[in-house]
Amino acid sequence: xxxxxxxxxxxxxxxxxxxxxxxxxxxxxxxxxxxxxxxxxxxxxxxxxxxxxxxxxxxxxxxxxxxxxxxxxxxxxxxxxxxxxxxxxxxxxxxxxxxxxxxxxxxxxxxxxxxxxxxxxxxxxxxxxxxxxxxxx
Amino acid sequence: xxxxxxxxxxxxxxxxxxxxxxxxxxxxxxxxxxxxxxxxxxxxxxxxxxxxxxxxxxxxxxxxxxxxxxxxxxxxxxxxxxxxxxxxxxxxxxxxxxxxxxxxxxxxxxxxxxxxxxxxxxxxxxxxxxxxxxxxx
DNA sequence: TTGCGTGCAAAGGTTTTGCATGGCA
DNA sequence: TGCCATGCAAAACCTTTGCACGCAA
Numbered sequence: 001x002x003x004x005x006x007x008x009x010x011x012x013x014x015x016x017x018x019x020x021x022x023x024x025x026x027x028x029x030x031x032x033x034x035x036x037x038x039x040x041x042x043x044x045x046x047x048x049x050x051x052x053x054x055x056x057x058x059x060x061x062x063x064x065x066x067x068x069x070x071x072x073x074x075x076x077x078x079x080x081x082x083x084x085x086x087x088x089x090x091x092x093x094x095x096x097x098x099x100x101x102x103x104x105x106x107x108x109x110x111x112x113x114x115x116x117x118x119x120x121x122x123x124x125x126x127x128x129x130x131x132x133x134x135x136x137x
Numbered sequence: 138x139x140x141x142x143x144x145x146x147x148x149x150x151x152x153x154x155x156x157x158x159x160x161x162x163x164x165x166x167x168x169x170x171x172x173x174x175x176x177x178x179x180x181x182x183x184x185x186x187x188x189x190x191x192x193x194x195x196x197x198x199x200x201x202x203x204x205x206x207x208x209x210x211x212x213x214x215x216x217x218x219x220x221x222x223x224x225x226x227x228x229x230x231x232x233x234x235x236x237x238x239x240x241x242x243x244x245x246x247x248x249x250x251x252x253x254x255x256x257x258x259x260x261x262x263x264x265x266x267x268x269x270x271x272x273x274x
Numbered sequence: 275t276t277g278c279g280t281g282c283a284a285a286g287g288t289t290t291t292g293c294a295t296g297g298c299a
Numbered sequence: 300t301g302c303c304a305t306g307c308a309a310a311a312c313c314t315t316t317g318c319a320c321g322c323a324a
Binding site: 065067068072091094100102104106107110113114117118119120121122123126127128129130131132133134137 | 200202204205209228231237239241243244247250251254255256257258259260263264265266267268269270271274
């Protein structure tokens with residue numbers, strides 16, 4: 001969006017390192033704080049929140065709002081997912097609360113279908129499928 | 138699903154009346170409290186939250202999470218969207234807030250697909266597709 | 275040197291919970 | 300009568316903000 005000038009700080013590097021070390025994983029702001037603290041590299045929580053916001057703006061990580069009351073989830077956007085344009089969908093079990101994320105081509109068709117037939121541009125970042133997982137059924 | 142409504146209380150009726158009086162509108166828990174209070178029928182806020190949760194479970198109202206930090210929105214689901222045997226999906230425009238009801242066989246395939254390929258039992262009552270409507274695109 | 279980034283603590287706002295009381299069936 | 304629902308206040312929770320200090324460029 002806007003190429004805002006950024007300082008390269010130690011805290012920012014630590015965050016990036018952490019995210020790169022856990023690809024395909026949803027982490028919360030609290031997770032980040034706890035992890036860094038337990039590794040002797042504690043960062044102030046306000047810094048974590050502020051950096052997360054920046055990284056989202058820059059498109060380096062993605063923010064997911066799974067549920068209004070649980071904390072927001074962040075996930076590293078691997079460089080090759082830009083190329084493939086792969087969409088990630090999320091399923092949340094209403095019973096056990098488990099979060100499942102799907103990379104499925106067939107589900108991508110939902111987007112095309114909604115766009116073509118219903119003129120609706122689906123936002124995979126916000127949309128979550130609720131239901132029951134295998135164990136809870 | 139499960140016979141959720143147990144008692145018919147005055148507070149529950151007030152809430153239902155209110156929602157029926159403002160169809161096609163999204164209101165927050167705070168709006169409900171304020172409205173009822175200004176009409177001489179104040180209800181404890183915990184009751185409001187607890188009833189809202191029940192009504193959502195029963196499919197009478199829908200809950201929308203537009204943004205993680207702003208309060209959740211609720212909206213009355215009109216009875217005609219409860220056409221028998223038909224599954225109703227909901228799309229919510231993130232920009233103008235418009236709610237779109239979809240009765241589409243193709244979308245029913247999503248359920249089958251999720252069940253067959255991902256062992257996930259989709260709950261159409263709870264699930265909302267977020268995105269942008271035609272006008273807002 | 276400039277001014278953004280950081281960290282601490284405190285505030286902010288929404289939602290949940292504990293517990294005694296009240297009301298439906 | 301037996302439970303469930305209610306209401307109040309307080310707690311819990313995530314996130315943001317104010318302000319002084321530190322650090323990158």
